Amino acid sequence: MMITMIVIVLALSAVGLFYMQVRNRRRMAHQAIRPVDLKALHTLLDRDDELFLREKLSRRGFCRLKRQRIGVTLRYVNRIANNAAAVVRLSETARLSSDLEVAETAAQIIDLATQIRLQCLLAFAKLSVEFALPSLQLTPAVLAPRYQALRENLKRLGALQTQQLTPSAEAI
Amino acid sequence: MGLSSTITALWLTGLVLQALLLLVLATTKVSVRFPMFAAYTVVTFLEQVAGYSLSRHPDAYFLLYVAGEAASIILGVAVVYEIFVRLFEHHGALRKLASRIFLGAVILLGVFGAVVIGTHAPFGKAGIVSALLSVEEAARMFEVGLLMVLFLCSSAFGLHWRQHVFGVGVGLGTFSSIKLIMLALLPHAPSAAGVLNLVLLISLDVTFLIWIGYFLVPERAASSAGLPQRAQLEQWNRAMMELINQ
Numbered sequence: 001m002m003i004t005m006i007v008i009v010l011a012l013s014a015v016g017l018f019y020m021q022v023r024n025r026r027r028m029a030h031q032a033i034r035p036v037d038l039k040a041l042h043t044l045l046d047r048d049d050e051l052f053l054r055e056k057l058s059r060r061g062f063c064r065l066k067r068q069r070i071g072v073t074l075r076y077v078n079r080i081a082n083n084a085a086a087v088v089r090l091s092e093t094a095r096l097s098s099d100l101e102v103a104e105t106a107a108q109i110i111d112l113a114t115q116i117r118l119q120c121l122l123a124f125a126k127l128s129v130e131f132a133l134p135s136l137q138l139t140p141a142v143l144a145p146r147y148q149a150l151r152e153n154l155k156r157l158g159a160l161q162t163q164q165l166t167p168s169a170e171a172i
Numbered sequence: 173m174g175l176s177s178t179i180t181a182l183w184l185t186g187l188v189l190q191a192l193l194l195l196v197l198a199t200t201k202v203s204v205r206f207p208m209f210a211a212y213t214v215v216t217f218l219e220q221v222a223g224y225s226l227s228r229h230p231d232a233y234f235l236l237y238v239a240g241e242a243a244s245i246i247l248g249v250a251v252v253y254e255i256f257v258r259l260f261e262h263h264g265a266l267r268k269l270a271s272r273i274f275l276g277a278v279i280l281l282g283v284f285g286a287v288v289i290g291t292h293a294p295f296g297k298a299g300i301v302s303a304l305l306s307v308e309e310a311a312r313m314f315e316v317g318l319l320m321v322l323f324l325c326s327s328a329f330g331l332h333w334r335q336h337v338f339g340v341g342v343g344l345g346t347f348s349s350i351k352l353i354m355l356a357l358l359p360h361a362p363s364a365a366g367v368l369n370l371v372l373l374i375s376l377d378v379t380f381l382i383w384i385g386y387f388l389v390p391e392r393a394a395s396s397a398g399l400p401q402r403a404q405l406e407q408w409n410r411a412m413m414e415l416i417n418q
Contacts, residue, residue: 014319014320018349025333
């Protein structure tokens with residue numbers, strides 16, 4: 001009976017997952033690129049600031065503040081992750097372009113965007129651990145440079161395409 | 173209308189919808205890109221037609237059911253693999269990682285499937301039917317589990333599903349999940365077999381509609397029209413800054 005329950009729960013979860021995917025796909029179709037303030041993100045990731053706060057604040061105060069910082073950082077990471085997914089979707093058309101150079105650049109952008117998405121997953125995991133244990137220092141420092149590289153590639157693709165089918169680099 | 177006549181009506185509706193699906197597959201050239209899915213549809217259609225003609229001959233129907241379900245399960249898993257290939261065909265960087273996750277899921281679901289079969293054994297005197305149902309339950313669970321892994325991976329990686337791949341995945345996943353629930357419940361509620369069969373036929377007809385819909389509705393091309401205006405971007409930016417400074 002226990003196995004039957006597990007199987008039924010699995011099947012019901014699957015139905016729920018498929019339904020959510022249909023809804024998300026519709027939502028994603030209208031999802032636009034949203035801006036990310038990289039300077040502010042850099043400030044949030046700055047460990048010197050954190051060390052300063054650790055020295056100046058009580059342990060309890062530091063933990064509370066750090067959790068707040070992590071909360072904001074998570075929003076940034078979430079936004080970057082969503083932007084990366086939107087870049088993949090919007091660059092699909094360019095990837096099918098008859099112009100080889102445009103198609104190749106689009107493929108590179110898609111690869112980079114998926115890598116960023118993976119970095120974001122890692123960032124979510126690490127930030128979650130830090131949220132639970134504020135004394136730990138696990139913030140991923142590789143995320144911002146990757147995002148900068150994506151911006152550069154998008155600029156390049158925008159310059160290559162006569163019809164602008166990809167998001168503008170200024171938008172992110 | 174009684175349960176029996178409702179089931180017959182749904183069965184016939186399913187046959188018509190499946191014939192329509194085959195027509196759509198042939199005219200939209202989806203079958204070229206999804207040969208396994210096309211084979212799956214043809215085989216299940218033939219099984220349904222033969223099943224309807226043999227419905228008054230229980231022995232022949234049983235043999236057909238066993239052969240048809242075996243083919244349907246094997247082709248179903250092949251369709252899942254086809255979805256996997258299509259989903260990651262342009263994502264070389266992710267393919268290796270996705271393959272490992274997929275392989276891990278195959279092993280895990282295989283083990284769980286064996287456990288499911290093991291819990292139903294021994295099968296007793298009239299055991300062949302219950303043994304077959306157990307194997308089918310394990311196989312459907314395998315199929316559903318793999319589809320779940322694919323959808324979860326694509327969400328995590330932020331991959332975009334093309335219209336046809338998505339339709340195939342959602343349709344197959346929905347039907348297999350409902351069938352899995354039916355297979356899990358049937359041994360515990362044999363008296364409800366008629367109602368469960370009714371639910372299964374409804375889900376099958378809905379699945380055909382899902383597939384036809386996703387194959388016929390053209391995919392919206394991404395365009396720069398959805399991109400935000402600069403003023404809007406600045407507003408969002410300011411809101412974000414306020415959030416940071418609060």
